Structure formats: structure tokens, C-alpha cells
Amino acid sequence: MTAWDEHVTAALLGTERRVPPPLSLAAERSTPGAAGGPPPQDAEDGDAAGRLLDQAAVLTVRRRAGRVPAAGAPEPVALAPVEDAPAVPGPAATRLRRILVGEQIRVLPEWLDAAARHGLRVPAQSLPDLLERGRGDRSLRPLIVRAAGRRGVWLALQNTDWAYLVGAGDDPGGGPEVWETGTRNRRVAYLTRLRGTDPGRARELLRATWATEPAPDRAAFLATFAHGLSLDDEEFLESALEDRGKDVRQHASDLLARLPGSAYGERMAARARACLTPEKRRTRGRTRTWIRVEPPRAHDEDLARDGVPFHPSGSFAPRSGGEPVGTRAAWLREILARTPLSTWTELFATTPTEIVCLPVPEPDGRDVHIGWARAALAQHDAGWARALLKGGVLADEPEALADLVSVLPEAERDTAAADLLRWMKGRSDALRVLERVPGPWTGALASAVVATLDAAARPGLVKRITTREEHLVTQLCRLADLRLDPAVAPRLDHMDPTAAPAVTELIATLRFRAEMLKELAP
Amino acid sequence: MLGLAPDAASAKAAGGVAEPAKWAGTGCDDEAVWGECRGSGKSAYRTCADLTEPAFRCSCPSRKFPCKHSLGLLLLWAEGAVDGGPRPGWAAEWMEERRARAEKAVERRAASAAKARDPKTVERRERRVDDGLAELDRWLHDQVAHGLAQAEKAPYKMWDDVARRLVDAQASALAGHVRGLAAIPRRPDWPGRLLEEYALLRLLVRAYRRRDELPEGLRDTVRSRVGFTVPQDEVLADGEKVRDRWCVIGQRDTAQELLTTRRVWLRGRRTGRPALVLSFAAPGTSLDASLVVGTEIEADLAFYPGSPPLRALVAGRDGPVAPGRPAGTSVRAFLDEHAAALAQDPWIDRWPATLESVRLARADGGDLFAVDDAGDALPLRPIDPWRLLALSGGGPVTMAGEWSPRGLRPLAAWHDDEGTVIV
Known part of the structure; x- marks a missing residue:
């Protein structure tokens, strides 16, 4: 026990119970490194508490001043690996x-x-x-x-x-053991990676454990077939159409619908051809091809097996007239959405642009166009997407149109979105379109957004800005601040910030982003 | 720059204001930056910053200080978005006012210093302190005589009562210290630490009793630790003046009751001397922000009397603020310096350390250490280590901190690539 510990013990118990240990001051003096404070005077006789405190003071200062570097110092933290990339400026x-x-x-x-x-x-x-x-x-x-x-x-x-x-980003890495022991997310990531390199092996791997996987896992694993999808997968997907899990069946039918040349596509095409037939009509002395539409009369087991339920989603939604869409129209939409688009170019023997322009009696025409739009989206068919966007159909389905923009090649997207925006000028639907167009908005689209802001935030001298317009501007600014090309900021400078405070914020954010990108550019 | 902001919200707002489009008539010269900022209202706010301190003035009604306009203006200036030019009338006037006020303050201080204290008041106070300290001594005796074991269960009130009596006895510094002791029995290893504190208190009481026999410097130290303050003007007039290039190596704010204390640690480049600049703020007022960690200034410091002299005031500055990295020492050299300081003032509980080329080390229990090139280690106080760890990547940095018997509290670090980082 050191002298200090003895002092602490005595102090804890109290000098009334324990006599404080003696401390030789002469020894103190000669102790190296103990350049303590003023040495305590001899305590008065009988003042044990005072003596303890005085001695403790000497010891305290000695301990503090005599401190030496910690003995047996721990090893420094291992060095971080050298960086390849330079830090930002x-x-x-x-x-x-x-x-x-x-x-x-x-x-x-x-x-x-x-x-x-x-x-x-x-x-x-x-x-x-x-x-x-x-x-x-x-x-x-x-x-x-x-x-x-x-x-x-x-x-x-x-x-x-x-x-x-560490290993939980997009690609967690890990070898085949991940498939055996990993969590569902890690297994999905592993399978996705394998589908990218060797789709066949991934399929066989999944087939081996397919029967024992729970339904939500089966659905998640099947979804990875979107990568490297080919006709080799057809047989597996066909069998999955009869799976117990509803989501599994849905994924299987969706994947099959995207697979060109599948038997599934043929079955759907047969149903679709029964619904749409070309018809020559003579109007004003000219013969034109019309599309005659006959929605399916009945729903059967086979249709259900191919992924079209009795009540497809949206079948209860109201049409423009107020009536619900109804099951027959909904079946038609679903069938068309799942039919290979090449069916129509063969049937009508012309280009998508012309097919879209063929007259169809309303209200079925709308169902046909919606079906085609869904098919173009699912099958990533840029030609059809372009045709549907340019054709002026689907005017009251802005979301469907906006989705089509994403199918276009990147270079065309801005122009297409800008056309859409101009077309539905000032309508709040415009926001629903823009919401679906990812950034960065450049070129024509940026100009169109600026024009929309201009029109809404700068009414004539007489007209005061309305609440509706202000709302539109605010929403648009919120939507645009992260997507609009920051180079556009100077073109907004002339706008009156008192008209809409959101514009000021938009400009501030755009400037911030412009400076930020400039700093990061090499 | 944003370290000057009174809070995070202001720093954020300042970024929003630092847009060239919001400003008109901006300009700068060697000593000042000015400009007019368009706010939400009709009129523009006139903002001016004195770069030598820095000090700010703005015509906006914000109660925060410095306000977002001042900070925004400084940000703009730092980005080089402000061109040089002649001062407009209002800015020149304000700078002039500041100078006049500073001169007047110097005169006023000189006047009050000249006025001698009333000897009767002084005598009365000395008597009160004597009585208060005698009572403290008896209390310390009782604690040790009855045993410290009871302190573990004692309520805060026990120390608070003693502190209150010391306040009545006009020994305020001691009172604050005693109040702080109440927290010790709630920590591990408390008996030893409480005994240390009681022993040093007793040492102070005895030293004060014998104050007439003590050498002058030590006597001043004892007096200041008891609670006798020296007025600022006296320090500026009579205190030891040291001219040096002072590096600002660390800053720490602590709040006790309603008063916030800011400790700014400086280290002289030529003399190697440490200095401590204290500032205090009551709720709603802002702390002195004129010394920014990671910068250095050519200045005269006036030291409060004491042995060793540590607390100081900035008596005069010369030239603008520049970024600076302090020269550090090894762990062993620091401990030697600390021991030498303790030999002069055994009550020292905080001492500034600047350690060169130290690496972080982790013991088995998770405790952190700073290890220098020679392998000597100092324990770090438990802190959030991540910024320090990220910055160093396990490699050597220059680290400044506050050394106390419980370990080193890192305050700032300097890294070749990353610059100054406040921990």
C-alpha cells in the first residue's frame, strides 16, 4: 500500500477512528521530482485531521508534478490505408x-x-x-x-x-456462402450480381432451394430475374405462374410479358388480336383503317393464370364521365399492356407513329392507348414511347406520359418533357409530370420550366397573382430546386421576389449548387 | 469563419446571406469590410466588420451577435467576392466611433486606476475573508475527522451550504470551487480525488493565513484563488506586458449556474509562454469572439499578477489575424513544464498542452491515449474521439488541449492536409 493509499483510507474512515500515517518530510525533500508546494508546518499536537490534510496536500502535489508518461503505453491505432483519390479542394x-x-x-x-x-x-x-x-x-x-x-x-x-x-452498400460482396447463410437482402444482392454474370447458374441455384423458400423470399428472388432475362428463363417463370404466392405469380407474369418471343406473349397476343381488329371504313369518299375494339366478354382461369385478375387495379377508378372504368375495359388494358408491341406493327403493317394515329371509337380508344403506354414502359420500347408522346393521345393521363419520357433515349428526354410541359401549360398536372422526370433538367426542359415560372409569377400589370398560381409557383420551385440545371439561375434574376418568396429560395439553392459544382469540377 | 457564429442556426443563416446578389455597395480595405444587405423588408441593412478584432456592427434588429449579415459579409469577403475601395461615410464614421470609444475606455480605466481604494472597505473585506476561511478550515477538519465515507451519500446541499457561506465571506473563487466538488463523489475513484481537493483547499487556507510571509507572485496567486479580483484597468496599467506572436490553440466554454465562461488558451511563438484569456457571459449576452482557434496575432498581452503568470488580457493588437499552427513539444517536455508550473502554483488544475506529432492509441479497455514519437503517452479524457481519429487516420498530428489531473482534453488539432480542426 502506498503512502497515498494509506492517507485515503485514513481519510475515508475518519481520523477519529484511524490515526493518520506518518510522513517523513525529510524523505519528501530528497525525493526527486517532488518540487511540491510549501511544506506543511508541523501540525499542532492532537490535530490529526489537520496533519492528514497537510500531508495529503504534499502528496497530491508530488503526485501531480511527478507524473511520468504512462508506463506500458498502448500501441498507436493502426494507420489508415493510403488514399488513392485526392481530397476535394x-x-x-x-x-x-x-x-x-x-x-x-x-x-x-x-x-x-x-x-x-x-x-x-x-x-x-x-x-x-x-x-x-x-x-x-x-x-x-x-x-x-x-x-x-x-x-x-x-x-x-x-x-x-x-x-x-463496410460491405453493406449496393454490392455487399461475399462469395457463394452468402447464398447459404446470408440475410434475405444479402442473398438478393448476391443473386442480382450472379444474374448479371451468369443468369443460368443463378436460376439453377434458386431452383435448388425454391420449394423451401418462404413466399416473400421467393418473390424477392424472382424479381432479380429482371437482370439478364432471356428465353432460357421461360420454363422456370411459366412454372412460377402457378406458385402459391400471389406476389410470385405477379412477378412471373410481369417478367414473361417483357420476354420477347415467349409462349406467354403469344397467348396474350392471341387474346389481344381478338379485341382489336382493323376495319376499313369509308368516310367522305376516302377509305381509312379504323380500329374496331371489342373488350373481352368474360374472364377465365387461363387469363387469371397469366396475371390478369378479375378486378385489375384501377378497374373501379372513375372515368372522365364519372362512370367507373369497369372490369371489361380493365381486362383490355391489362391484356394490351402484356402483349408484345410487335404484334401491332405486324397486324397493321405500319410504324408505331401511324398506328397511334389510327382512329378508334371512344371511349375504348383511351383504354387502348393506356394499354399501349403500359406496354411501352414495361418493354422499354422507345419507338412506341415516342409515338405515344407525339401522337397527342392520352391527354388526361399525365403520369402515363411522364413515365414514357423515361423510356426515351437520354438525349430526347428533355425535349419531350419540355413539349409535355408546354402542352399542359399552367395546369397543376404539369407538376405531376415533372415529378416523374429525374434531374438534371437542362436545355429545352430548363427553358420550359423557366417559362412556366415566368408566366405564373409575372402576371400583367393589371392582374394580381392568384392563390392558385402562387401555389403552382411554390410547388414548382420546390420540385425544381434540386433538379434544375444550376446554370439557369441568372435567367430567374429578373423575377420579382416579392411575387413568390419560393423563387428567391429557388435562386439561392441554384446558386449554392452552381458554386458547389464549380468547386468540385477539376 | 463560422466559428464566430453564436450558434449553428446563425452559421446556417449566414451561408444564405453570403450571396453577392443580396449585397450592394460592398467594399473592403486593410482594416474593414462593409456592405449593404437587402433583407426581407424595404430598407437595406448596413453591415460593417472590423477585421482587426474582428468586431461587427449591423443596423439589423437581430439580437444575435454577430448577426447573420455580419457573418455573411465576412464569408463573402473570405471568398474574395468583395473588392477594395474607399469607405463610405457611414462605415468610416463607425470605425472612427470605435476608435474614439477605445481611446475613451483607456482614459476611463486610467482614471479609475488612479483613484485609490477606500482603505476601510479593504480592511472590512480582509476580515470577512479571514473569518470565512477559518470556518472553511474547521469544516475541512470535520470532514476528515468524521471520515469521507459519508460524502458518498451526502446531498449536494452539503457543499452548497459551505459555498454559500464563502460567498457571504466574499471569497467567491473558493465558493465556486467548493460547489464543484459536489460532483466528485458521483464518479469512480472518488475518495482519492476528494481527499486531493480537500487537502489543496486546506493548503490554500494555510497559505492565505501566512500571506504576508509569501513572495509577491505566490501571494497574488493565493489571493486570486481565494477570490480577490484585480480590475482589468489595473492589469492593463500595471500588469506584466508581453509582446509576442500569440497562437490561439484552444477554446472551451463551460457553464456554471447561469454564467458561461470561455477559456481561450494562447501560446507565444517567440517566448513559448502560455496564456489564458477568460471571458464571461450572462444569459443572452455573447462571449468574446475576437480570438479564433487556429489563428495567430501579433499582440501585447497584459498578465494578471500571479506565479506563474497565466491569466491575461489582450492589451493591444498589431496587424490582422493570420492562420497559424503552434509549435508543439514532446510529452516529456510538456510534463516537465507542467511540473515546473506546479512548483510555483500547487493549485494549478488546468494547463495548456501543445503536443507535436502525437498519434492516438487505444488501450484494451477502450481508453484513449496520445502517444508521441518517443512512445510516451498521456491519457485523454473520455471524449467523442471520432473527429480526431478521422483526421489523423492513426497518423501523427499536432494536438492542443487542456491538461488536468484526470487527463488531456483535446481542443484542436492541426494536420498537414486538413488544416486546423476544432475537436
């Missing part, structure tokens, strides 16, 4: 810190994406804040994985809160 690092404390926090994904695209990484000191953000927001994680550099992984290995960074 100074101004970008400063901006990231501003973003991470909450300024324009919504641009964080864009910052991370831009940094990763330019091969830059997040500066080390911002990593803890960033990883903490990723902990709360799953959507950030894949971006963080790309931009955090090796230091990010090194750090995450030491903090279980950030474990998501």
Missing part, C-alpha cells in the same frame, strides 16, 4: 462542412455524387458527421460509400454505428 471542403451543419442539407446527395464522379473524396475531418448522417438516412449510404474513401471504411470498422459502410 479547400472551398469544397468548407462547403461540405456548411452543408453538414444543416445549410441546404438537401444538396448533400448531389455534392457526394459530384465528388465521386470527379474521383474526389470527402476530407477526413468531415467523415464522422457524414457517416452519422448516413446512419439516419439510408438513401445516402450508396453515395457515402463512393465518396468516403478508404479512410471512411477504416473509420467505420472501428464504430459499429457506421458498419453499413
Whole structure:
């Protein structure tokens, strides 16, 4: 027991019960490193408490002043691996810190994406804040994985809160054992990867355990067949049409509908051809081809097996007239949506653009066009998407049209979306279209958005801005702030900020993004 | 720059204001930046920042200080978006006012310093302190005589009562210290620590009793630890003046009751001397933000009397603020310096450390250490280590912190690529 411990024990018990240990001051003096404070005077006789305190003071100062570096020091933390990527330049690092404390926090994904695209990484000191953000927001994680550099992984290995960074991004990695032992998400990721490289092996792997997997897992695994889908999968998918799980059946029929040349497609095409037939009609002395529409009269087991339920979704939705769509029209839509589009180019022996323009008696025409639009989306058919967008059909289905924009080649999207926007000028539907067009909005689309804002936020001198217009502007600004090309900002400068405060915010965000992207560009 | 912001919300708002489009008539010269910011209302706010301190003035009604306009203006200036030019009338006037006020303050201080204290008041106070300390001494005796074991279950009130009596006795510094002791029995390893504190209190009481025999510096230290304050003007007039290039190496705010105390640690580049600049803020007022961690200034510091002199005031600045990285020492050199300081003032409980090229190490229990090139280690106080760890990546950094008997509390770190980071 050291002298100090003896003093502590005596103090704990109380000097009334325990006589304080003696402390030789002469020994004190000669102890090296004990350059203590003023030595205590001899305590008065009988003042044990005073003596204890005085001695403790000497010992305390001696202990503090005589401190030597911790013996048996632990090994320093292992060095982080050297980074390949350079850190972002100074101004970008400063901006990231501003973003991470909450300024324009919504641009964080864009910052991370831009940094990763330019091969830059997040500066080390911002990593803890960033990883903490990723902990709360799953959507950030894949971006963080790309931009955090090796230091990010090194750090995450030491903090279980950030474990998501280690092998839990888009591609968790791992060998075949993942399929045996992994969680559902990891197995799905493994299967997806395998479908990308060797679809056949992935199918055989799944077939081996198919019967024993629970239904939700079967559905999730089957969904991975969207990658590397080919006619080799047909037999497996056909058998899955009779699966016990409803979602499994749905996935199987959806996948088969996307598979060109399948027996499923043939069956659907046969049904579809029974519904739509070309018909020559003479009007005003000219012969034209009309489409005669005969929706299916009855629903049968085979139709249900091929993924068209008795009440397809949307069959109770009201039409423009107020009547519900009804099951027959809904069956027609579903059948058309699942029929290979090549059926029609063969049947009418012409291009999609002309087929879309063929006259159809209403109200069936709408069902036909909706069916085709769904088919174009599912089959990723740009030709049909273009034809439907240009054809001026589906005017009251803005969502369907907006979805078609995503099928177009990237170069055409902006123009197509801009046309759509101009076409439904000033209507609140415009927002529903724009919602479905991912950023960045450049070129024609950017101009169209600016024009829409202009029209709504700058009414004539006489007309005051209405609540509806203000609402539209506010919504549009919210939608545009992260998607609009930041280079557009100067074109909004002339707008009167008092008309709509949202415009000021939009400009501020666009500027912020413009500066941000400039800082990150090499 | 954003370290100047009073809170995170202001820092965020400042970023929003730092848009060239919102500003008109901006300009700057060596000492000041100014501009007019268009707010939400009709009139523009005139904002001006004195770069030498920095100090701010803005015509906006915000009660935050510095306001978002001032910070936004500084951000713009830092981005190089403000061009040089002549000062407009209002900005020149304000800078002039500031200078006049500073001069007047100097005069006023000189006047009050010249006025001698009333000897009767001084005598009365000394007597009260004597009585208060004698009572404290008796209380300390009782604690040790009856045993410290009862402290574990004792309510906070026990120490609070003693503190209150010390306040009545006008020994305020001691009162604050005693009040802080109430937390010790709630921590592990408390008996030893409580005994240390009681022993040092007793040492202080005895030293004060013998104050007339003590050398001058030590006497001043004892007096200040008891609670005798030295007015600022006296320090500025008579205190030891040290001219140096002072690195601001760390800052820490602590709140006790309603008062927030900001400790800013400085280290002289040429003299190697440490200095501590304290500022206090009651609720609703802002702390002194003129010293920014990671910068250095050429300045005269006036030290409060004491041995060793540590607490100081900035008496005069020369030239603008520049980013600076302090020179550090090894762990062993730091401990030697600390021991030498303790030899002069045994009550020192915080001392600034700047350690060069230290790496972080983790013991088996998870405790962190800073290890220097020689393999000497200092324990770190339990802190959120992630920023420090991320910054260093296990490699060496220069680290500044506050050393206390319980370990080193890191305050700032410098890294070759990343610059200054406040931990």
C-alpha cells in the first residue's frame, strides 16, 4: 500500500477512528521530482485531521508534478490505408462542412455524387458527421460509400454505428456462402450480381432451394430475374405462374410479358388480336383503317393464370364521365399492356407513329392507348414511347406520359418533357409530370420550366397573382430546386421576389449548387 | 469563419446571406469590410466588420451577435467576392466611433486606476475573508475527522451550504470551487480525488493565513484563488506586458449556474509562454469572439499578477489575424513544464498542452491515449474521439488541449492536409 493509499483510507474512515500515517518530510525533500508546494508546518499536537490534510496536500502535489508518461503505453491505432483519390479542394471542403451543419442539407446527395464522379473524396475531418448522417438516412449510404474513401471504411470498422459502410452498400460482396447463410437482402444482392454474370447458374441455384423458400423470399428472388432475362428463363417463370404466392405469380407474369418471343406473349397476343381488329371504313369518299375494339366478354382461369385478375387495379377508378372504368375495359388494358408491341406493327403493317394515329371509337380508344403506354414502359420500347408522346393521345393521363419520357433515349428526354410541359401549360398536372422526370433538367426542359415560372409569377400589370398560381409557383420551385440545371439561375434574376418568396429560395439553392459544382469540377 | 457564429442556426443563416446578389455597395480595405444587405423588408441593412478584432456592427434588429449579415459579409469577403475601395461615410464614421470609444475606455480605466481604494472597505473585506476561511478550515477538519465515507451519500446541499457561506465571506473563487466538488463523489475513484481537493483547499487556507510571509507572485496567486479580483484597468496599467506572436490553440466554454465562461488558451511563438484569456457571459449576452482557434496575432498581452503568470488580457493588437499552427513539444517536455508550473502554483488544475506529432492509441479497455514519437503517452479524457481519429487516420498530428489531473482534453488539432480542426 502506498503512502497515498494509506492517507485515503485514513481519510475515508475518519481520523477519529484511524490515526493518520506518518510522513517523513525529510524523505519528501530528497525525493526527486517532488518540487511540491510549501511544506506543511508541523501540525499542532492532537490535530490529526489537520496533519492528514497537510500531508495529503504534499502528496497530491508530488503526485501531480511527478507524473511520468504512462508506463506500458498502448500501441498507436493502426494507420489508415493510403488514399488513392485526392481530397476535394479547400472551398469544397468548407462547403461540405456548411452543408453538414444543416445549410441546404438537401444538396448533400448531389455534392457526394459530384465528388465521386470527379474521383474526389470527402476530407477526413468531415467523415464522422457524414457517416452519422448516413446512419439516419439510408438513401445516402450508396453515395457515402463512393465518396468516403478508404479512410471512411477504416473509420467505420472501428464504430459499429457506421458498419453499413463496410460491405453493406449496393454490392455487399461475399462469395457463394452468402447464398447459404446470408440475410434475405444479402442473398438478393448476391443473386442480382450472379444474374448479371451468369443468369443460368443463378436460376439453377434458386431452383435448388425454391420449394423451401418462404413466399416473400421467393418473390424477392424472382424479381432479380429482371437482370439478364432471356428465353432460357421461360420454363422456370411459366412454372412460377402457378406458385402459391400471389406476389410470385405477379412477378412471373410481369417478367414473361417483357420476354420477347415467349409462349406467354403469344397467348396474350392471341387474346389481344381478338379485341382489336382493323376495319376499313369509308368516310367522305376516302377509305381509312379504323380500329374496331371489342373488350373481352368474360374472364377465365387461363387469363387469371397469366396475371390478369378479375378486378385489375384501377378497374373501379372513375372515368372522365364519372362512370367507373369497369372490369371489361380493365381486362383490355391489362391484356394490351402484356402483349408484345410487335404484334401491332405486324397486324397493321405500319410504324408505331401511324398506328397511334389510327382512329378508334371512344371511349375504348383511351383504354387502348393506356394499354399501349403500359406496354411501352414495361418493354422499354422507345419507338412506341415516342409515338405515344407525339401522337397527342392520352391527354388526361399525365403520369402515363411522364413515365414514357423515361423510356426515351437520354438525349430526347428533355425535349419531350419540355413539349409535355408546354402542352399542359399552367395546369397543376404539369407538376405531376415533372415529378416523374429525374434531374438534371437542362436545355429545352430548363427553358420550359423557366417559362412556366415566368408566366405564373409575372402576371400583367393589371392582374394580381392568384392563390392558385402562387401555389403552382411554390410547388414548382420546390420540385425544381434540386433538379434544375444550376446554370439557369441568372435567367430567374429578373423575377420579382416579392411575387413568390419560393423563387428567391429557388435562386439561392441554384446558386449554392452552381458554386458547389464549380468547386468540385477539376 | 463560422466559428464566430453564436450558434449553428446563425452559421446556417449566414451561408444564405453570403450571396453577392443580396449585397450592394460592398467594399473592403486593410482594416474593414462593409456592405449593404437587402433583407426581407424595404430598407437595406448596413453591415460593417472590423477585421482587426474582428468586431461587427449591423443596423439589423437581430439580437444575435454577430448577426447573420455580419457573418455573411465576412464569408463573402473570405471568398474574395468583395473588392477594395474607399469607405463610405457611414462605415468610416463607425470605425472612427470605435476608435474614439477605445481611446475613451483607456482614459476611463486610467482614471479609475488612479483613484485609490477606500482603505476601510479593504480592511472590512480582509476580515470577512479571514473569518470565512477559518470556518472553511474547521469544516475541512470535520470532514476528515468524521471520515469521507459519508460524502458518498451526502446531498449536494452539503457543499452548497459551505459555498454559500464563502460567498457571504466574499471569497467567491473558493465558493465556486467548493460547489464543484459536489460532483466528485458521483464518479469512480472518488475518495482519492476528494481527499486531493480537500487537502489543496486546506493548503490554500494555510497559505492565505501566512500571506504576508509569501513572495509577491505566490501571494497574488493565493489571493486570486481565494477570490480577490484585480480590475482589468489595473492589469492593463500595471500588469506584466508581453509582446509576442500569440497562437490561439484552444477554446472551451463551460457553464456554471447561469454564467458561461470561455477559456481561450494562447501560446507565444517567440517566448513559448502560455496564456489564458477568460471571458464571461450572462444569459443572452455573447462571449468574446475576437480570438479564433487556429489563428495567430501579433499582440501585447497584459498578465494578471500571479506565479506563474497565466491569466491575461489582450492589451493591444498589431496587424490582422493570420492562420497559424503552434509549435508543439514532446510529452516529456510538456510534463516537465507542467511540473515546473506546479512548483510555483500547487493549485494549478488546468494547463495548456501543445503536443507535436502525437498519434492516438487505444488501450484494451477502450481508453484513449496520445502517444508521441518517443512512445510516451498521456491519457485523454473520455471524449467523442471520432473527429480526431478521422483526421489523423492513426497518423501523427499536432494536438492542443487542456491538461488536468484526470487527463488531456483535446481542443484542436492541426494536420498537414486538413488544416486546423476544432475537436
